Amino acid sequence: MHMKTTVLDLKHKKGARLVMLTAYDFPTARLAAEAGVDVILVGDSLGMVVLGYDSTVPVTMEEMLHHTRAARRGAPATFLVADMPYLSFATPALALANATRFMKETGADSVKIEGGAEVLPIVQALVGAGVPVLGHIGLTPQTASALGGFKLQGKDEANARRILDEAVALDRAGCWGIVLELVPAPLARRITERISIPTIGIGAGAQTDGQVLVFHDIVGLFSGFTPKFVKRYGEAGMLIKEAIERYASEVRSGAFPDEGHSFGMNEDVLKRLEGGDAKK
């Protein structure tokens, strides 16, 4: 029997190069699971790559619940993290109510929360209630404008120290892992050495305990701005567009549907039908 990955398994995988990928629906979660990713993240990047918003701020709890359920159906046995959307964890009580919905209504294994010192009481409340929490520091897209936009974080000593301290505090507060987004590689390495839980980097260099990227970015499905840290491993967008163009062209030329894609009918039935029509 295949045993499902637990938070403890992931904690023990510090140093093991964990692979995390976002997925937001049944087919992509299934492909990610079949490809053997360790952790699926239903990120609130959903808002930008699937729903067409220009930031993650408008994403709602209902949207996240809907997509997390679909991803779970596609990957029933993979460790699955649901991102808590903007302001859904503004107070410990609200965070607990919303995290409870993710755990009970979607089958998620963990939630993810963006933020440093300001979210410590929330992490403590959730972990205390038994909800596994993945932290997320450095560039936090929900509050990117307060951080000066989508920019490298922790370049100067004060900010680097603050991010390091936040990582230590989130570890102590009970997170099972921390996403480090858009921080210098040497800072990510220092944090990874300093804390006991896995770090999962995105734009944070190679010396974290794992990596995460957005599905649409790696397969070439997102045509918006692509940051330097994204690597494209496929051109699915081009393939899909070509397929749609061929379909449209064959419909217009009459080449589709051909006999191989149509259904015939018993000749007698057809004759009677046509005869019946003729009598009218």
Ligand code: KIV
């Ligand atoms: O929402 C998301 O996809 C994320 C990852 C980029 C870490 O938070």
